Amino acid sequence: MPLEILTGNIFTSQCQTLVNTVNCVGVMGAGIALECRLRYPAMYEKYVSMCQKRQLDIGLLWLYKSEQRWVLNFPTKKDWKHPSKEGYLRRGLTKFVETYADKGITSIAFPLLGADKGGIPKETSRAILREYLEGLDISVEIYQYDPLAQDEVFDTFRDWLLSTGSDQACALSGIRRPQMHALMDGVSNPAICQVNQLLSVKGIGLGTVEKVFHLAMNKDESSNHPGSIPLFE
Structure with a gap:
């Protein structure tokens, strides 16, 4: 299926699953992670618990299911204080490509991984996402964040x-x-x-x-x- 690159607010997507970028130390304090913390408080509590038990790491993905939406928590940082790395994105995307079908994901919306607070250039993140996601047999959207988009x-x-x-x-x-x-x-x-x-x-x-x-x-x-x-x- 074709991959779409959109500019706007990822929460307006009609995809079954949204990707939430996270660190591995239990902090959701800004950007899309903060929005997910507010919208899915039970998910946030579980995420904090998993991080405290050191169960979440680069290359491991955690799928949360609410009645309205599924959220795929995708680690792009070890610690919120540190930058993202291209290798972190590649490890997570490799895992996603290998496992999305078995997990029942039928459509998904990604932000530009690591490009907001992570320090990875937008064009680099976009290119890596296209490399892994183009040609998949599900609908894939990549959202370039627009701070003026309505919510x-x-x-x-x-x-x-x-x-x-x-x-x-x-x-x-x-x-x-x-x-x-x-x-x-x-x-x-x-x-x-x-x-x-x-x-x-x-x-x-x-x-x-x-x-x-x-x-x-x-x-x-x-x-x-x-x-x-x-x-x-």
Whole structure:
């Protein structure tokens, strides 16, 4: 099947499976990993546990299944503090090509692996992805990140927060007023289109965003119905 290269927000893809780039030390603090941490809290908890047990490493892939979407966690770094390496991408992609059919993956959307926080040039990441993924018998999309692309989840979060109001949102979440006011200002800023971008606003921390996001989106263990399959070994 043809491989598509798109510019936009990977979360708008209609593919069965999305690829989430991760490190091996249990940190999802920025970019697509942060978005996945917020959207799939049970997956994040399992990921942290796996990293603490040193079960996740370069070349090992972990497939998480939610009701709405499958997420393939793809290590592109050993530690979030260190850069990605081309060899890390190749080891993971080799494993994917060898195992995707057995895992039941029928369509998949990749970001440019290692090209955001990992330091690999976009054109290099794109070329490596094409080398391994072109010609596969499933639909494959490669997303070049667009920070201005709209996101329905962000829109829902923003609308809930603005309609709820700062007083009630503070009461429901336990967040202090200065942080809530900063969050209100952030979601009202037309330059901010995605949840992860709120961390660029002064006075907004990850804990604030995570707590209010889960409240707004009603994210909890009972509604998430997590599922996963073993590492691709």
